[in-house]
Amino acid sequence: MFTKETLQRIEADNKKWQDLFQESVSKAPERLERFSTVSDRPVKNLYTPLDTKDLDYAQDIGFPGQYPYTRGVQPSMYRGRLWTMRMFAGLGSARDTNRRFHLLVNEGQTGLSTAFDMPTLMGYDSDSPKSRGECGRCGVVIDTLKDMEILFEGLPIERITTSMTINPPAAVLWAMYIAMAEKRGISRRVIGGTIQNDMLKEFIAQKTFMCPPKPSMRIIADTVEFGTKEIPRWNPISISGYHIREAGSTAVQELAFTLADGIAYVEAALERGLDVDSFAPRLSFFFNSHLDFFEEIAKFRAAKRMWAKIMKEQFKAKDQRSMWLRFHTQTAGCSLTAQQPYNNVIRTALEALAAVLGGTQSLHTNSLDEVLALPTEEAATIALRTQQIIAEESGVAHTIDPLGGSFYVERLTKDIEEEAFEYIRKIDEMGGMVAAIEKNYPQMEIADAAYNYQKQIDSREKTVVGVNKYITEEELPVETLQIEAELEEKQIQWTNQIKNSRDNGKTKEALEKLGEAAQGDDNLMYPILEAVKEYATEQEICDVFRDVFGIYRDPGVY
Amino acid sequence: MAKPGLDGHDRGARIIARAYRDAGFEVVYSGLHQTPEEIVQAAIQEDVDMIGLSSLAGAHMYLFPRVVELLKEKNANDIVVCGGGIFPEEDIPQLKKAGIKEIFTPGTPLTEVVKWVEEHVEPRSS
Numbered sequence: 001m002f003t004k005e006t007l008q009r010i011e012a013d014n015k016k017w018q019d020l021f022q023e024s025v026s027k028a029p030e031r032l033e034r035f036s037t038v039s040d041r042p043v044k045n046l047y048t049p050l051d052t053k054d055l056d057y058a059q060d061i062g063f064p065g066q067y068p069y070t071r072g073v074q075p076s077m078y079r080g081r082l083w084t085m086r087m088f089a090g091l092g093s094a095r096d097t098n099r100r101f102h103l104l105v106n107e108g109q110t111g112l113s114t115a116f117d118m119p120t121l122m123g124y125d126s127d128s129p130k131s132r133g134e135c136g137r138c139g140v141v142i143d144t145l146k147d148m149e150i151l152f153e154g155l156p157i158e159r160i161t162t163s164m165t166i167n168p169p170a171a172v173l174w175a176m177y178i179a180m181a182e183k184r185g186i187s188r189r190v191i192g193g194t195i196q197n198d199m200l201k202e203f204i205a206q207k208t209f210m211c212p213p214k215p216s217m218r219i220i221a222d223t224v225e226f227g228t229k230e231i232p233r234w235n236p237i238s239i240s241g242y243h244i245r246e247a248g249s250t251a252v253q254e255l256a257f258t259l260a261d262g263i264a265y266v267e268a269a270l271e272r273g274l275d276v277d278s279f280a281p282r283l284s285f286f287f288n289s290h291l292d293f294f295e296e297i298a299k300f301r302a303a304k305r306m307w308a309k310i311m312k313e314q315f316k317a318k319d320q321r322s323m324w325l326r327f328h329t330q331t332a333g334c335s336l337t338a339q340q341p342y343n344n345v346i347r348t349a350l351e352a353l354a355a356v357l358g359g360t361q362s363l364h365t366n367s368l369d370e371v372l373a374l375p376t377e378e379a380a381t382i383a384l385r386t387q388q389i390i391a392e393e394s395g396v397a398h399t400i401d402p403l404g405g406s407f408y409v410e411r412l413t414k415d416i417e418e419e420a421f422e423y424i425r426k427i428d429e430m431g432g433m434v435a436a437i438e439k440n441y442p443q444m445e446i447a448d449a450a451y452n453y454q455k456q457i458d459s460r461e462k463t464v465v466g467v468n469k470y471i472t473e474e475e476l477p478v479e480t481l482q483i484e485a486e487l488e489e490k491q492i493q494w495t496n497q498i499k500n501s502r503d504n505g506k507t508k509e510a511l512e513k514l515g516e517a518a519q520g521d522d523n524l525m526y527p528i529l530e531a532v533k534e535y536a537t538e539q540e541i542c543d544v545f546r547d548v549f550g551i552y553r554d555p556g557v558y
Numbered sequence: 559m560a561k562p563g564l565d566g567h568d569r570g571a572r573i574i575a576r577a578y579r580d581a582g583f584e585v586v587y588s589g590l591h592q593t594p595e596e597i598v599q600a601a602i603q604e605d606v607d608m609i610g611l612s613s614l615a616g617a618h619m620y621l622f623p624r625v626v627e628l629l630k631e632k633n634a635n636d637i638v639v640c641g642g643g644i645f646p647e648e649d650i651p652q653l654k655k656a657g658i659k660e661i662f663t664p665g666t667p668l669t670e671v672v673k674w675v676e677e678h679v680e681p682r683s684s
Binding site (some may be wrong): 138372447458 | 563564566567568569571575588589590591593617620621646665668669
């Protein structure tokens with residue numbers, strides 16, 4: 001980006017400056033022995049045009065809305081429309097969560113995002129012995145279509161989009177959402193939203209399992225195929241790095257494993273005979289925003305460029321929307337501390353700012369109390385206000401990709417891209433992500449990174465304010481949300497009531513048809529939809545999958 | 559080291575398992591999604607001196623005391639049980655009353671977790 005002569009002059013000046021710097025630190029040494037990012041990447045004292053001399057503006061950076069989309073996937077970015085403020089919420093019963101949704105929408109939230117409880121996430125009903133003690137604890141409980149109807153009562157789902165964080169039973173919850181909308185007279189072609197439906201990262205990091213990797217990929221391919229034909233405004237997979245990072249990966253690992261998962265899904269859909277440009281525009285991504293401000297911004301920018309290259313060069317996509325890496329971001333839950341919890345507001349604000357400067361399409365900001373329990377209404381409101389202040393007071397959304405051209409950020413973007421591509425090559429050599437997972441490769445890479453990071457905190461090489469530095473004896477108490485103890489009993493009774501009032505003959509027949517489809521090759525979405533409409537419970541449907549496809553067990557490696 | 563219930567957050571459990579291993583202990587890790595019954599059965603079979611339970615999804619008030627109860631039923635309550643994870647402040651005294659010997663919360667250094675075992679856990683006599 002600079003002429004040869006200019007670079008030569010800068011090189012000479014840089015040498016002089018480095019001498020000056022050395023002279024200065026010989027008198028007063030640097031404050032750290034080693035400067036490194038959260039992901040343990042060494043950081044130099046200064047970045048100059050010399051660090052970006054291998055970059056070509058048109059090829060590597062370009063313009064917003066133009067290949068390789070480093071500066072943003074849409075031409076107008078936040079000048080046109082701000083990111084969607086999408087707060088993840090779910091607690092107790094469907095009724096409780098419906099109330100929270102109404103509150104968030106009234107406070108200016110522009111999209112919905114549903115957190116389910118553990119039994120729902122794993123495909124068990126409230127009355128399963130495996131669900132004891134877990135009902136409604138870390139999200140909302142959904143057993144049947146009836147619960148889904150209550151969850152979205154009175155909410156304008158024809159105009160706001162809904163995200164559902166659900167994986168092994170994603171097809172079932174999606175079918176319930178479609179059936180709920182149609183019961184309200186809203187066409188399936190109108191509803192918009194996202195199901196997470198990313199099983200590969202479950203095996204790698206988040207660990208909600210049901211069936212083994214191969215049949216899991218079949219169910220996902222069915223949803224992609226169904227969505228492409230029937231639900232044009234829906235993102236059938238949210239390819240997620242968030243949980244990979246929460247499990248302790250580095251920024252590069254998060255990016256590399258997520259894109260490698262994405263490659264595996266594209267390949268699975270192509271094997272179905274789908275045209276790449278028919279489904280790829282509906283693939284969306286989900287990343288973590290951790291505390292290392294510039295490293296995160298560089299990661300987001302690298303992600304956009306890498307996915308564009310992968311789609312164009314490897315999969316020969318022609319539609320530019322297939323090359324867009326559209327992504328949701330959540331601030332890093334694992335960066336929050338139980339100690340001095342009010343500090344979490346500041347951490348979240350910094351992480352949210354990085355996500356915005358990285359060009360996110362939607363954002364969840366964690367509440368200060370999420371390290372202790374599900375958030376209270378007050379804490380969730382502060383988290384939403386954090387986004388509104390960034391959007392409407394700070395001025396950072398006034399110009400597109402304001403950090404583009406920063407010597408440090410551009411160098412970091414390029415380095416992260418190269419290292420992530422190196423991981424993708426390695427996974428490719430192993431036979432792709434499914435094979436790599438079966439070898440526990442990504443799982444162990446993440447475990448190593450997590451252990452190293454923990455040791456750096458223990459040795460105080462890395463600072464965590466309030467945990468290993470600036471510790472206070474007396475802590476300010478924080479009010480936390482309690483889930484009523486009677487919920488489990490009430491929910492079991494409620495679901496029993498539904499089971500007793502439905503036409504059990506029809507339910508049974510629908511489940512049998514689903515079983516037959518599972519044994520053959522038919523798309524499972526159609527019989528799942530029939531079963532949920534007959535008020536089959538989530539577990540009744542998932543048990544069909546478990547019977548036909550088997551159950552995956554955690555290898556328990558550490 | 560065991561993960562009871564449906565909670566999939568295993569970063570902590572796996573890090574702690576490594577820390578004990580590196581400190582010279584023999585560690586058996588259950589893997590995820592274990593019922594209290596499965597955990598107790600494995601503990602007796604493997605003849606362990608201690609069970610470390612990890613929970614980050616809010617079901618500890620049922621799952622942890624249930625493990626202690628089952629150990630008593632099997633006459634194995636000399637196996638020390640401790641827990642780690644995310645717990646509301648007010649739950650901790652109740653868990654201790656239910657027989658959980660120690661509770662470790664986020665931010666505890668690995669060295670402290672290892673030291674506690676060295677000081678508080680004796681090899682079982684049987």
